[in-house]
Amino acid sequence: EAGVAQSPRYKIIEKRQSVAFWCNPISGHATLYWYQQILGQGPKLLIQFQNNGVVDDSQLPKDRFSAERLKGVDSTLKIQPAKLEDSAVYLCASSLDLGNSSPLHFGNGTRLTVT
Amino acid sequence: AQSVTQLGSHVSVSEGALVLLRCNYSSSVPPYLFWYVQYPNQGLQLLLKYTTGATLVKGINGFEAEFKKSETSFHLTKPSAHMSDAAEYFCAVSDVYRRALTFGSGTRLQVQP
Numbered sequence: 001e002a003g004v005a006q007s008p009r010y011k012i013i014e015k016r017q018s019v020a021f022w023c024n025p026i027s028g029h030a031t032l033y034w035y036q037q038i039l040g041q042g043p044k045l046l047i048q049f050q051n052n053g054v055v056d057d058s059q060l061p062k063d064r065f066s067a068e069r070l071k072g073v074d075s076t077l078k079i080q081p082a083k084l085e086d087s088a089v090y091l092c093a094s095s096l097d098l099g100n101s102s103p104l105h106f107g108n109g110t111r112l113t114v115t
Numbered sequence: 116a117q118s119v120t121q122l123g124s125h126v127s128v129s130e131g132a133l134v135l136l137r138c139n140y141s142s143s144v145p146p147y148l149f150w151y152v153q154y155p156n157q158g159l160q161l162l163l164k165y166t167t168g169a170t171l172v173k174g175i176n177g178f179e180a181e182f183k184k185s186e187t188s189f190h191l192t193k194p195s196a197h198m199s200d201a202a203e204y205f206c207a208v209s210d211v212y213r214r215a216l217t218f219g220s221g222t223r224l225q226v227q228p
Contacts, residue, residue, distance in 0.1 A: 041220050042219050042220045093159075103161045106160070108158045
């Protein structure tokens with residue numbers, strides 16, 4: 001099966017600019033996650049979708065970050081405006097459903113550098 | 116709230132030696148525990164998981180981990196390290212109520228020839 005696809009792989013922007021990341025989960029996977037991984041740290045959950053509904057966005061900085069999954073398939077994560085501390089790898093993951101018997105499958109991530 | 120502590124941000128072993136990566140967790144409800152491996156410029160790959168049942172779980176590439184409730188630990192071991200095991204390893208916790216994983220800060224494993 002095809003894995004989780006993310007684009008772009010790399011992005012360099014200046015602070016205060018906007019940026020968007022795209023994720024295409026594995027076909028049929030109802031649950032989608034966005035994680036932020038800062039260098040030297042473990043991934044931190046930003047937002048979790050079940051189909052096109054938000055399950056958990058408690059750690060999403062909503063003043064600058066937004067995410068959507070309008071048709072319950074692809075998802076977009078946006079940062080506007082970006083700050084230096086947003087430099088990180090943004091990982092998308094998907095799972096078949098909410099059950100923990102269904103493992104998370106991760107994409108290769110988008111590495112964002114904010115200068 | 117859930118949390119994971121990985122002791123040792125860097126571990127170095129010789130090829131053929133025992134690998135031991137430490138993980139302690141905190142959870143107010145029965146935990147589900149996971150180990151993931153991350154190779155450079157790649158996403159995370161599941162090594163193994165514990166949900167219920169047998170406390171010693173075996174994963175891919177010869178790794179295994181034991182859930183010890185009394186010690187709130189889920190340490191990862193492999194009897195004999197291989198050069199290809201060099202990577203970053205993350206322990207993570209979840210539970211039946213909260214699907215999203217909470218990750219530790221990771222342990223970078225180096226394998227010396």
